[in-house]
Amino acid sequence: MRATTIRQQISTPARVGGWLRAFWPPLLTFLLVIGLWEAAVRGLSIPLYLLPAPSQIVATFMERPGYLLRIGLATLSNALAGCAIGCTLGALVAALCVRWPIAADGIVPLAVAASAVPIIALAPLMGIWLGSISPASKIGVVAVMTFFPTLVSVYRGLISPRADALLLMRSYAAPPRDVFTRLRAPAALPFFFSALRVCTTLSMIGAVVAEFFGGPQNALGVYIKTQAGILRTREAWSAILVACLLGLAFYLLVLVAERIAMPWRKEQ
């Protein structure tokens, strides 16, 4: 029997069934919550400035989708840039820590501690350091927020190969470069992606919240804060909707990249 046939036999029905099973319950729950929300707002006559109904939020979004998406993308690009910088530096420092264990002893425990600290609190200071209007301060917040979890996770991945796997490399008299590229780095890939998934959400949060402390007019956080400040709740919500959609899109992008980068994990 060929391996491919076995693979298909086992996983094709399981995969389709699994998708259906995994997909429907959250979708139904989501629709239910939206329905309840809509009914509550209408039934209880909740004033618009307190909580608009989902239908009103969508209608507000549809009035100016181009503008909202444009300011959304401005914020998303800060999130992406910050995340790219933070994750790349985090992975690099993790690699250095594996190369020089002395550095790891000093850096890794601090990074673990830093991962538990609310770095978002730095946002107002970043405005002072990098300019409160410029995107640099938002990118800076996101980069710092994503740096530590990536560093910790990738470091754990790089040291995850078991003793036997390393002895095997030794038995081939493999140079350190090969041990890194053919063993440590691929072993760290799942750790990197799980960090990246956390970092996508962190970076959207970071980018939006950083804009609460100032930023250009055309930015999601600034827009939400301004609209909420003058009790234009519908407008604020329509921007929150955009933040959610873009955050989800970013997350899905990472999931797709993960699937492409790690084909051996498809059926695990």
Added chain:
Amino acid sequence: MDTPIIEFDRVSKIYSSGGGPITALHDVSLRIAAGEFVALIGPSGCGKSTLMRLIGDLEQPSGGSVRVKSKTPEQARRDRDYGIVFQAPVLYDWRTVSRNVELPLEIMGRPKEQRRERALSLLRLVGLGDFADAYPHQLSGGMQQRAAIARALSFEPSILLMDEPFGALDEITRERMQLELLNIWSGANPRPTVIFVTHSIPEAVFLADRVVVMSPRPGRVQRVIPVDLSRPRTYETREDPRFFALVTEVRECLRTAE
């Protein structure tokens, strides 16, 4: 014996531990000829795995000398004189079966087509020809271990080190794998020298030309028992009265070693 391919001369190995030094090997002398199949057997803590790892330069002796192909073990390792198989298959799960077998060849810088060709022919030899492009997790334990053997043989090392390679398999798979290992071994040209560490008495007798019986605390060679069963060995070998006699002999020897 001609010039031995592996030679232990009064080798000792002492580990330092919290409770003082532990002597893993004491005064071990042993010579192994090229092409020989030698089984190392003994209870846990007799140093049989340590002995094997000294050959592979995965550990260093505390005293005495180990020579592999008349070189230091380190030089032999750098010359890629041995392939190794552990109890766990240790396949890299991000590589297909074929690319796992190619791994040592990649590190040794062999050209791509040659690597692939060599891997496919070895996988056919170990009965995994149809699984070249599968990932390790899609294979059973026995199949994974066959892939690990193919990987160890890929660069045609003159020595094959096997550390309880079938220890994690069920008895039925295990007996089949023993037979397959002998087929692969006798089919290889030139025949590699095999050092095979095991806990199983019938396995040691069935496979080996000589069984090295070791005793614990401190680990040393109790006796070397030559196995005069004819080759090729088959399923019938296990029913041969001589096979039983040898199994009993090894068992007795292990008992007195305690």
